[in-house]
Each structure stands twice: as structure tokens, then as C-alpha cells.
Amino acid sequence: MTSFAMIEAAAARMAGHIRQTPLLHAPLLDRLAGRRVLVKAEALQITGSFKARGGWSAVSALPPGTGVLAMSSGNHAQGVAWAAAAHGIKAVILMPSDAPAVKIANTKAYGAEVVLYDRATEDRDAIAARLAAERGLALIPPFDHPQVIAGQGTVGLELAKQTASFGLGPTDVLVPCGGGGLAAGIALAVAQKAPHLRVRTVEPMGFDDAARSLASGTWQRNPSTIGTICDAITTPSPGQLTLPILLEHAGPGLTVSDAQALQAVAEAFTHLRLVAEPGGAVALAAALFTPGLGDTVICVVSGGNIDPALFTQSLQV
Amino acid sequence: MTSFAMIEAAAARMAGHIRQTPLLHAPLLDRLAGRRVLVKAEALQITGSFKARGGWSAVSALPPGTGVLAMSSGNHAQGVAWAAAAHGIKAVILMPSDAPAVKIANTKAYGAEVVLYDRATEDRDAIAARLAAERGLALIPPFDHPQVIAGQGTVGLELAKQTASFGLGPTDVLVPCGGGGLAAGIALAVAQKAPHLRVRTVEPMGFDDAARSLASGTWQRNPSTIGTICDAITTPSPGQLTLPILLEHAGPGLTVSDAQALQAVAEAFTHLRLVAEPGGAVALAAALFTPGLGDTVICVVSGGNIDPALFTQSLQV
Numbered sequence: 001m002t003s004f005a006m007i008e009a010a011a012a013r014m015a016g017h018i019r020q021t022p023l024l025h026a027p028l029l030d031r032l033a034g035r036r037v038l039v040k041a042e043a044l045q046i047t048g049s050f051k052a053r054g055g056w057s058a059v060s061a062l063p064p065g066t067g068v069l070a071m072s073s074g075n076h077a078q079g080v081a082w083a084a085a086a087h088g089i090k091a092v093i094l095m096p097s098d099a100p101a102v103k104i105a106n107t108k109a110y111g112a113e114v115v116l117y118d119r120a121t122e123d124r125d126a127i128a129a130r131l132a133a134e135r136g137l138a139l140i141p142p143f144d145h146p147q148v149i150a151g152q153g154t155v156g157l158e159l160a161k162q163t164a165s166f167g168l169g170p171t172d173v174l175v176p177c178g179g180g181g182l183a184a185g186i187a188l189a190v191a192q193k194a195p196h197l198r199v200r201t202v203e204p205m206g207f208d209d210a211a212r213s214l215a216s217g218t219w220q221r222n223p224s225t226i227g228t229i230c231d232a233i234t235t236p237s238p239g240q241l242t243l244p245i246l247l248e249h250a251g252p253g254l255t256v257s258d259a260q261a262l263q264a265v266a267e268a269f270t271h272l273r274l275v276a277e278p279g280g281a282v283a284l285a286a287a288l289f290t291p292g293l294g295d296t297v298i299c300v301v302s303g304g305n306i307d308p309a310l311f312t313q314s315l316q317v
Numbered sequence: 318m319t320s321f322a323m324i325e326a327a328a329a330r331m332a333g334h335i336r337q338t339p340l341l342h343a344p345l346l347d348r349l350a351g352r353r354v355l356v357k358a359e360a361l362q363i364t365g366s367f368k369a370r371g372g373w374s375a376v377s378a379l380p381p382g383t384g385v386l387a388m389s390s391g392n393h394a395q396g397v398a399w400a401a402a403a404h405g406i407k408a409v410i411l412m413p414s415d416a417p418a419v420k421i422a423n424t425k426a427y428g429a430e431v432v433l434y435d436r437a438t439e440d441r442d443a444i445a446a447r448l449a450a451e452r453g454l455a456l457i458p459p460f461d462h463p464q465v466i467a468g469q470g471t472v473g474l475e476l477a478k479q480t481a482s483f484g485l486g487p488t489d490v491l492v493p494c495g496g497g498g499l500a501a502g503i504a505l506a507v508a509q510k511a512p513h514l515r516v517r518t519v520e521p522m523g524f525d526d527a528a529r530s531l532a533s534g535t536w537q538r539n540p541s542t543i544g545t546i547c548d549a550i551t552t553p554s555p556g557q558l559t560l561p562i563l564l565e566h567a568g569p570g571l572t573v574s575d576a577q578a579l580q581a582v583a584e585a586f587t588h589l590r591l592v593a594e595p596g597g598a599v600a601l602a603a604a605l606f607t608p609g610l611g612d613t614v615i616c617v618v619s620g621g622n623i624d625p626a627l628f629t630q631s632l633q634v
Contacts, residue, residue: 022339024361027399028426041361043590044341082344102587109345269628270419273360273621275590304590308632311586315625 001241002146004192007153007185010057014154017086018053019045021155023162023298029271033288036296039268040159043276043304047110049232050152050182050302051079051142057151058140059083069094069137071128074103075232075303076142081112092137094128100231100307119226143181144239152182156189159197159298166296170196172251174283174299177201177210178233180242182302187249197298201246201253202283204228204261211253213238214246229258229310232279232303260285265314268301277306278314318558319463321509324470324502327374331471334403335370336362338472340479340615346588350605353613356585357476360593360621364427366549367469367499367619368396368459374468375457376400386411386454388445391420392549392620393459398429409454411445417548417624436543460498461556469499473506476514476615483613487513489568491600491616494518494527495550497559499619504566514615518563518570519600521545521578528570530555531563546575546627549596549620573602581605582631585618594623595631 024039042050051072059068059080067090070080077093084091091112095104096119108114117127132139140148159173173190175183180201187199201210207228212220225234238246256264261278264285268276276284280303287299341356359367368389376385376397384407387397394410401408408429412421413436425431434444449456457465476490490507492500497518504516518527524545529537542551555563573581578595581602585593593601597620604616 019339019341022336022361024336026363027402028423031426044339044358046343048590085344106345109348266625269592269625273365273592275586275592308583308586312629312632315629 002149002153002185002188004188006146006150007157007189010147010150011154011157013060014053014056018056020158021045024272024274026271029267032267035293037287038296038298039272039284040155040298040300041274042155042300042302043274043280047078047082048303048305049075049079049280050155051075052082053154054148054151054181055079055083055140058145058147059087059089061147062138065089067091067135067137068140069128069132070140071124072142073099073231075305077107078103078110078305080140081107081110085111092131092135094124094131100305102307103305106305143179144241146241149181149185149241151185153185153189155182155300156186157193159186160190160193163194163298168196168296170198171296171298172293173197173199174202174254174286174297175199176233176280176282176300176302177203177253179235180210180238180246182300183250184242184245187245191249199250201250202286203233203253203255204230204282205255205257207234208253208255209236210238210246211255213243214250214253217247219243230261230279230282232277233282254286254290256282256285256289260289262314264288265311269315274301275304275306275311276301277303280304319466319470319502319505321505323463323467324474324506327464327467328471328474330377331370331373335373337475338362341589341591343588346584349584352610354604355613355615356589356601357472357615357617358591359472359617359619360591360597364395364399365620365622366392366396366597367472368392369399370471371465371468371498372396372400372457375462375464376404376406378464379455382406384408384452384454385457386445386449387457388441389459390416390548392622394420394424395427395622397457398424398427402428409448409452411441411448417622419624420622423622460496461558463558466498466502466558468502470502470506472499472617473503474510476503477507477510480511480615485513485613487515488613488615489610490514490516491519491571491603491614492516493550493597493599493617493619494520496552497527497555497563499617500567501559501562504562508566516567518567519603520550520570520572521547521599522572522574524551525570525572526553527555527563528572530560531567531570534564536560547578547596547599549594550599571603571607573599573606577602577606579631582628586632591618592621592623592628593618594620597621
């Protein structure tokens with residue numbers, strides 16, 4: 001179980017390696033949203049997403065020299081691959097063969113061995129278990145791991161510090177949610193350091209397992225994990241470790257359409273000069289397009305690894 | 318004449334208004350360049366370029382309530398318009414009618430009155446002088462103004478602080494150069510605070526008035542200011558105030574092709590998740606593609622206000 005002390009310890013291990021990302025805002029974006037929108041720009045993190053935090057946290061907590069195995073459609077893969085290379089250890093990454101080309105290429109470029117599998121016909125978990133056993137690798141899952149959650153929680157520590165002088169009242173922190181590692185980590189951190197901040201998960205419409213799980217109080221599943229451009233954040237269900245944390249600390253979940261996510265990508269380009277991927281932009285989309293939020297909203301833009309063709313499409317909407 | 322004390326005073330007036338922009342780097346970008354490339358991301362500045370600094374510095378140094386007039390093809394326009402609005406004063410911006418649409422739209426959105434003129438047939442300076450006299454406005458030129466140079470120099474203060482722990486030896490700081498306000502300001506700041514850093518101007522090939530002026534020791538002119546995609550940094554000649562500063566403190570000027578600038582825009586997208594405009598990316602282009610630079614190079618990405626069509630073009634190269 002992830003504790004606040006583990007988040008602080010992860011932050012200490014990250015010093016000098018993980019970037020403190022800026023909290024951006026733009027007058028013309030605020031006007032569009034009709035509220036003040038503060039954007040935690042994790043797309044500017046090393047490897048282009050917050051996943052470098054969890055990767056670094058998990059790798060740096062292992063006995064030195066331990067090789068690692070991760071399963072990921074992309075951002076977790078790059079985070080773990082980079083962290084492993086920086087620690088001088090072996091990384092094997094199991095990726096679906098239909099993952100975005102840029103994510104596969106970058107994972108290899110960081111020095112990892114990439115093993116592809118077919119999402120439709122092969123059993124990812126069985127392949128992972130076999131590889132880990134055969135080669136003596138430590139498994140670093142994308143969210144259900146105490147040190148991964150602790151690493152993602154360092155975003156919350158930074159948010160608490162970066163907004164300390166703002167005199168904020170109760171304020172929502174909108175967080176893109178796949179398995180819930182980032183949302184849970186931030187929720188734990190701000191519960192301790194900035195209890196006026198409340199995490200709310202944001203998901204693509206039709207893939208709202210976290211929102212339904214939060215509403216019902218127990219794990220709900222998505223009928224499918226394909227069929228949205230927000231590929232980075234589609235998981236079958238919230239994590240075993242993450243949902244209990246979210247049930248304790250998070251507010252009701254939000255959803256946005258693919259069109260809204262794509263428009264948020266375009267608005268981040270125009271007003272923040274920030275490259276976001278659709279799954280990474282869902283919280284910005286919610287900040288821009290959800291009625292009834294407060295005068296100030298914080299949102300995390302969690303990643304910016306997007307194929308040029310899709311980015312171009314977002315600019316033509 | 319701009320002094321170091323004026324730069325520090327400008328920084329004090331900016332506190333809480335101007336963003337301290339991050340110094341980014343990316344492992345895969347370093348590999349591409351064959352050296353360590355540290356990127357000062359001024360495209361993430363309020364209004365999308367470093368010009369917000371000079372605008373704020375100049376406006377905040379005026380007697381309260383004084384309205385302002387600026388001439389600009391875009392980034393200076395937005396910087397002054399934003400700073401004026403934040404100070405509650407009137408801003409009139411004189412822009413060429415062929416300036417990028419996004420820059421004209423944003424300048425208006427910040428609340429400025431935009432007056433368009435035809436670059437080919439009308440005399441910009443005469444129009445500006447008439448407007449300033451008729452309406453009692455203070456002229457804020459884009460670079461030849463002591464407080465504008467002081468404002469841009471705050472980038473140098475930040476660079477000195479952000480690289481203080483790196484143990485750098487003599488290191489080049491590559492700076493996109495139009496009239497030379499940014500390069501001169503940074504040169505003044507680092508001469509005092511980090512004398513191992515040396516500013517070098519970067520310009521588009523064929524528009525290398527600063528490089529030729531630095532080489533010859535006196536003002537040289539471009540034969541034309543049209544015919545490059547780096548529209549943000551084409552000026553007839555270095556400034557009366559900026560060139561003497563650069564002659565004292567800067568190294569030899571560099572140039573890059575339009576194709577290299579456009580490729581740098583694409584690399585910033587892929588590896589830094591940063592939106593850059595071509596003129597703002599020339600120093601990154603030089604860092605990536607110039608043989609013979611040192612093991613570590615600092616470059617300023619000075620702006621990110623780019624029309625979607627041109628950005629799309631950069632991604633297809």
C-alpha cells in the first residue's frame with residue numbers, strides 16, 4: 001500500500017532526474033473556458049509523460065542490477081525503458097503490436113528490448129509471466145504497484161507547492177484516468193499537503209470504468225478497451241490498489257468525448273504551445289467544456305506522445 | 318543604454334506575472350544532435366514568446382496610465398498588448414497586413430486596437446509617428462529600447478540560475494536573432510552572472526545581417542526582409558542599441574536554412590512536446606545541425622505562435 005512517506009521518498013530519489021514540470025496558464029485559454037485553468041504540463045516530463053515518474057520510482061526501489069519487465073501500450077513502456085537505461089539495467093517491454101509507432105520506436109531508442117504481442121489473440125499476462133520467470137525480471141505493472149503509485153504522486157507534491165501562494169479555496173484537480181495510478185498518487189499527496197484540492201478522474205465517454213466504480217463503490221469494467229482515440233488511458237477496470245485510494249479521496253468522475261479531447265489537443269497547441277496526446281488531454285477537455293466546475297480548475301496534461309498524422313488531424317477540426 | 322541593474326529591476330517588476338520558463342532536454346534529442354542540448358523554452362512564456370518580457374518591462378517602466386503604441390509582425394504585438402491589458406492601459410498595435418492570422422487574432426484578443434498597413438506600399442514609421450502624436454501614445458519599439466532589452470535580458474538571469482549546478486565550462490548560448498534585443502539582453506545578463514556562457518546569434522540563411530555586422534564590426538543590412546518562413550526574425554539590420562552590446566559580448570553569428578528550421582520545429586514536437594515557430598526554432602536548428610559546436614549547447618526556442626497549416630507542413634517533411 002502506498003503511503004504519503006513513500007511519495008516523499010520517491011521524490012527524493014527522483015531529484016536531478018525527473019523534471020518539475022511547469023504549471024501553465026494562458027489568458028485566452030481562460031477566456032475560452034470561462035474560468036481560470038491551471039495546466040500541469042506533464043507532457044513536458046522526460047519521455048513525454050508522467051510515466052517516467054512511476055518508472056523511476058519503481059526501478060530505483062529495486063535491488064541494484066535487477067532487470068525489469070513492463071507491459072504497456074506506450075507511455076509506461078517509455079518511462080520504464082528510460083529509467084532502466086539510466087540505472088544501467090536490462091528492460092524488456094511487452095507492447096501490443098497496434099501501439100502507436102512513435103511509442104514503439106521511442107521505447108526501442110531508450111535501449112529496451114520490445115516484445116510485441118497481438119491484443120486480439122494472445123494472452124498478455126501469460127506472456128509476461130513466462131518472460132519474467134525465464135529471465136529473472138522484476139515486473140513493473142503500469143499502475144497496480146505501490147512504488148509506481150508513489151512515483152505518480154510526486155505530481156501532487158509539486159501541485160501543492162506550485163499553488164501554495166494562490167490562496168485557493170476548494171478546487172478540483174482533473175486527472176486523466178486509465179488504471180488510476182496518477183489520480184490515486186495525486187489524491188494521496190494532496191490529501192496530506194493541500195487538502196483543499198480534490199482529485200477528479202477524467203475518462204473518454206464509453207470507457208468510464210473509473211467514474212462508474214467511484215459511483216458504485218466497487219470495481220466496474222469497460223465492455224471494451226478499443227474504439228477511442230484516447231488509447232493511452234483505456235484499461236478494463238481501475239486497479240486493485242488504486243480504486244480504494246480514489247474511493248477515499250476523489251470526487252465524482254468526469255467524461256469527455258473523443259471530439260472534445262481532440263479539440264483540447266488543438267487548444268493546447270494554440271494557447272499553451274504544448275503538444276498533448278488525446279488521452280493526455282482529456283482533463284484539459286473537461287476543464288474547457290464541463291459546465292458547473294469552479295472558477296479555478298487545475299488539470300493535468302499527462303502526456304504528449306502523439307503520431308504526427310493524428311496531431312495534424314486535431315489541428316484541422 | 319541598458320545596464321545589468323536594469324535587467325535585475327525588470328525581473329523584480331515581472332515577479333508573479335512573467336513565467337520562469339523551463340530548461341528542457343531530451344535523451345533522444347541529444348542523440349540526434351550528437352551533443353547535450355539544453356532548450357530554454359520561451360515558447361511556453363505567456364503570449365507564446367519571450368516578447369512578453371520586453372513588453373512587460375517597457376510598460377511597467379512608464380508613468381501609470383500612459384497608453385502605448387507598438388509596431389510588430391506578431392510576437393512583440395502580443396507581448397505589448399498583453400502587458401498593456403494587465404496594466405489597464407490602452408494599446409495600439411501597427412501590424413503588416415500579411416502577418417500570420419493567428420498573431421493578428423491573438424493581438425486583438427488581448428484587447429489591443431490593431432491598425433494594419435501594407436508593407437510594400439506604406440511607410441510604417443510615418444504611420445507610427447502620426448498615431449503616437451495624434452493620440453499621445455508612448456512608442457515601444459520591438460528591440461531598440463533600453464527597457465525592452467532589459468526585459469529580454471531576464472532570460473539570461475534565469476539561464477545563469479538554471480545552469481548554475483551543471484558545472485559548465487565555456488558554453489555557447491544560441492539565440493534567434495532579428496533586431497537583436499533578446500541576444501543583447503541575454504549577453505548583458507550572462508556577462509555579469511555566468512561569464513562562461515557566450516551568446517551567439519542565429520539567423521536564417523540570406524538574412525544574416527547580425528552575423529555580417531558582428532564579423533565586420535558595423536551595421537550591415539539584409540537585401541530584403543521577405544522570402545523566409547522565419548518571418549518573426551527578419552529585420553533590415555541590427556538595432557542601434559543592440560549591435561554595440563553584441564559586438565562587446567557575443568561570439569560569431571550562425572545561420573540555418575529554412576529546411577533546417579522546419580525540421581527543428583518537427584524535432585521539438587517529437588522530442589520536447591513543444592510547439593515552436595520556425596523563427597523561434599532557428600537556434601535549436603543550429604544546435605542540432607551545426608558541426609563543431611561544444612559537447613553542451615544551450616539554445617533558446619523563442620516563440621511558438623505558428624499557423625496550424627505551417628506546423629502541419631513541418632510534420633510532413
